[in-house]
Structures are given as structure tokens and as C-alpha cells.
Amino acid sequence: MNIIHDTITLSTRGFNDMQDITDKVSNRLSEHGLKNGTVTIFVSGSTGGLTTIEYESGLEKDFAELMDKIIPQDRTYHHDARWGDGNGFSHVRASLLGPSLTVPFVDGRMTLGTWQQIVFIDFDNRPRSRSIVLQFMGE
Numbered sequence: 001m002n003i004i005h006d007t008i009t010l011s012t013r014g015f016n017d018m019q020d021i022t023d024k025v026s027n028r029l030s031e032h033g034l035k036n037g038t039v040t041i042f043v044s045g046s047t048g049g050l051t052t053i054e055y056e057s058g059l060e061k062d063f064a065e066l067m068d069k070i071i072p073q074d075r076t077y078h079h080d081a082r083w084g085d086g087n088g089f090s091h092v093r094a095s096l097l098g099p100s101l102t103v104p105f106v107d108g109r110m111t112l113g114t115w116q117q118i119v120f121i122d123f124d125n126r127p128r129s130r131s132i133v134l135q136f137m138g139e
Contacts, residue, residue: 004032006134012048012122014090015073016064020055021132022117025103026110028134035108037138042100044131047090047124049097055117067093067123090123097121105138 008024025039041050053059077088101118104111112118122128 001137001139004136008132010120010130012128012130014122014124014126014128016067017122018060019120020117021120025118029105032136034136034138036106038102038104040100040102040135042133043120044133047087047094048120048122048130049094049099050101050120051097052116053119054115055119087125090125093123
């Protein structure tokens with residue numbers, strides 16, 4: 001079994017910036033030549049998260065509206081009082097979503113559904129450069 005470490009770098013806008021990274025992960029899988037196994041995708045940082053979704057403008061708006069409803073930006077967070085950076089909401093949103101995702105691959109293709117894409121969401125309150133860690137395990 002091979003274990004291959006890789007990274008993807010993204011430039012983000014913050015404030016629920018959702019980016020489809022499916023093709024980036026798929027391209028790295030092809031480059032490494034593995035056929036069967038899993039890829040773990042992990043965001044280094046505490047204000048971003050990963051999930052799968054049907055990546056289209058309607059769901060992108062629905063997701064942002066849901067986050068604004070359940071974890072609004074315009075309230076006081078204890079984190080903000082301690083650090084003064086105004087991104088307490090970003091940390092709470094990211095912790096709800098989670099920092100990682102594991103996707104199996106078979107015959108060199110990820111086993112995602114037809115309308116299922118891998119997305120990174122940057123919840124921070126400013127633009128960022130993000131590193132997404134990929135760990136491929138397989139043969």
C-alpha cells in the first residue's frame with residue numbers, strides 16, 4: 001500500500017466563500033496513478049471546512065443563508081472578546097462543518113455521486129490563502 005501526501009493551495013474571499021475542489025483532487029489522484037484506496041482531504045486552519053454538496057448557485061446561497069441563520073455574524077462571541085479579531089462566528093461555523101472528508105476511489109476514480117462535489121468553505125472574515133492537505137492511501 002502506498003501513502004502519498006499532497007497539498008492544494010486556494011485563494012479565498014472569506015465569508016462563506018465556497019469552492020469546488022473536486023477536479024483538483026481528481027487530477028492529483030490521476031497524477032499519482034493510484035487505482036484503489038481512499039483520499040483524506042483536510043483543511044489546515046480553524047475557520048474553514050469541507051463537505052460534499054451539489055455545487056450550484058442555488059445551494060451555495062441556501063448554505064450561506066443557513067449559516068447566517070444558525071450562526072449569525074452580527075452577534076457577540078466570547079472568542080471575539082478574548083482575541084478582538086471579530087471572527088468568532090467563523091470558528092463556530094467551521095467546527096460545525098468539520099475539517100476533513102474521506103472519499104474512496106476505485107479504478108482510479110473517486111466514488112462520488114453524479115451531483116456530488118467536494119467543496120471547501122472559507123468562513124473567515126477576510127480573504128485567505130488556504131492549504132488543503134491530501135493524503136492518498138492505496139495501490
